[in-house]
Amino acid sequence: MSRFKIAIIGAGSVGFTKKLFTDILSVPEFADIEVALTDLSEHNLTMIRTILEKIVEANGLPTRITATTERRKALEGARYVISCVRVGGLEAYADDIRIPLKYGVDQCVGDTICAGGILYGQRNIPVILDFCKDIREVAEPGAKFLNYANPMAMNTWAAIEYGKVDTVGLCHGVQHGGEQIAEILGAGEGELDYICSGINHQTWFVDLRLRGRKVGKDELVAAFEAHPVFSQQEKLRIDVLKRFGVYSTESNGHLSEYLPWYRKRPEETQRWIDMSDWIHGETGGYLRYSTETRNWFESDYPELLKAAGKPIDPKRRSNEHASHILEALETGRVYRGHFNVKNNGVITNLPADAIIESPGFVDRFGINMVAGITLPEACAATCISSINVQRMSVHAAISGDIDLLKLAVLHDPLVGAICTPEEVWQMVDEMVVAQAAWLPQYAHAVAGAKERLARGTVRTREWKGAASREVRSLEEVRAEREAMRLRAAG
16 A cells, blocks of 8 residues: 555644544554644644644654645645634634524524524635645645535535535534434444435434344334433434434434424423533534633643553544545445435435435445435435525525525525524625625625615514523533543442
8 A cells, every 4th residue: 555645624623633643543554644734723733733743652653744834735745635624713603603593593503504504604615615726736636535524515515516526525423323223222333234314414314223123113212212311312303203204313403403393482492402411402502512622622731642642542443434434445445334425316316416425335446325215205305405505505605696695594494484584684694794704705795785784674682592501611611521520430
């Protein structure tokens, strides 16, 4: 196997980059590669580079680590490019949550569709296309782009259709859902098999086999309802399972944003969510969690650096797809996973141009998708609603057409269940003005949006949502983690 280079864009995501890196170095053949880190934050780059260099040193590896804020330099000669960027950072993300709340739109995450996810896509797509331009021009010919950044479908759609780069979108929702099902059914390692298919964050367990035996809806419902934790944390997912007949891969809180039935009435929201952790439906939960996590990494960097001095244990390799895909492509050892690619008939009852998430196999010949899957009709209908929003959002981001952007937000299932057209038009104007620094394609539209806002007649309110919590201090987070550690220790 020849030496090769991996570039990681957005490498300042310290925890995630460390996980990807240790996963990759769990493959013995990858010891002699180069990993190029790039990020806008020189401070974060220094932190992660120091951690990764300590891992390399502790394991006596010849792996070369480079770090630069010059993205194009990092991409030079790269065979693989991994993106985990968050354009606009937490500042813009706060507006994705805060502004829609003024119009009654209560989001848990807001990074896929809904008002926040659509605007997140508008910020990301111009940058994704810049990545693609650099990949075409300076990376190794035929380089593969592995996108972890949300909104997954929109970013991957833009990279494939407009960026003209070999791209696959990667997520871990399928794996996490599979772990839940294995737990409730009492499945040991390797005893649960499944096929998931749909679109990212709306993927469905369309076939489940426990030790070779098919698991049906009734058995799954009974097992979830009997579970002391999941029966409370996943109430919405269980309700969808009962009605659709299949389980969703996505978390309770995330799924609630994609459907128009569960978050549109504040007084009803508490019925479907659980506040034991943000992911089960808390208003702006992921924003709060991300803010606390950022502060945590800054405070606990010495501990992270200390932990980096331990030997890599290949048995603890995570189920993130990236390292397994690279291993299959480079060594020929076959890997099966669920990947985000252009549909082109893989799922028979979804549009050909959509970015779908479905099973595939990877070997030296590339990613080979399993074709001919047909979703249950209710699942397909739900996915198509989101696909239509994604398509308009991508095209708006490419063209800078603010009217098309407003139409995309208007057609979002949850927004459409809450807002009138007039409210949507004003909300989008407000979001574009607030995020103008990250929306170069709408520069021509900002002045007009400001004028419309100045004479706007839609009444808004300052609202924290149906189920919000305040960002906790480092001391509070540390105390909670210590309590969890003690409980786990018995």
